[in-house]
Amino acid sequence: DIQMTQSPASLSASLGETVTIECRASEDIYNGLAWYQQKPGKSPQLLIYNANSLHTGVPSRFSGSGSGTQYSLKINSLQSEDVASYFCQQYYNYPTFGGGTKLELK
């Protein structure tokens, strides 16, 4: 199985700040990576697929980048509604998820 290591596990940031979450795969996943946002008590929602493609309806302040084994999710101009947990997921092989990042407001 491909292991996904996500960092940081938790993050505190101020409104308007830019936030970056990282994900490292145990082997090359050739941009087969998605990012999800999960708010408490809700199901995950797709943000990014194919490492850098924005899902329909997702605000443009979210962006994804990376290649090989290293990927990142960037949130520009943090809004209060962005408080959530974020998960990366590789799908180059059978799906595996990162451990998650809990984003809070400072």
Next chain:
Amino acid sequence: QVQLKESGPGLVQPSQTLSLTCTVSGLSLTSNSVSWIRQPPGKGLEWMGVIWSNGGTDYNSAIKSRLSISRDTSKSQVFLKMNSLQTEDTAMYFCARNGDTKGIWFAYWGQGTLVTVSS
């Protein structure tokens, strides 16, 4: 509008079999693939398996021996059956429609159904 909704028993006794149903609307199961994913309370996500649009299945190797996924296309329903349940199988169980490009990723999710394994 694509919608998925999970349903199930809520409480299952240890060693028993779990049966869940995912009812979909706004999509055809003969042209879309659906996965099951679970999340223990306060923990991360685990992909369980997929039923492809052609009816074929693939499973997570860690639980493959206990898991079966099937469907009834006429009722727009996907089924999960997992046997020999233990307390560590307590989790929120989600079904999700796969994305449109190659690979198993999840474009739309159901709300989830909580399953507690306890005597």
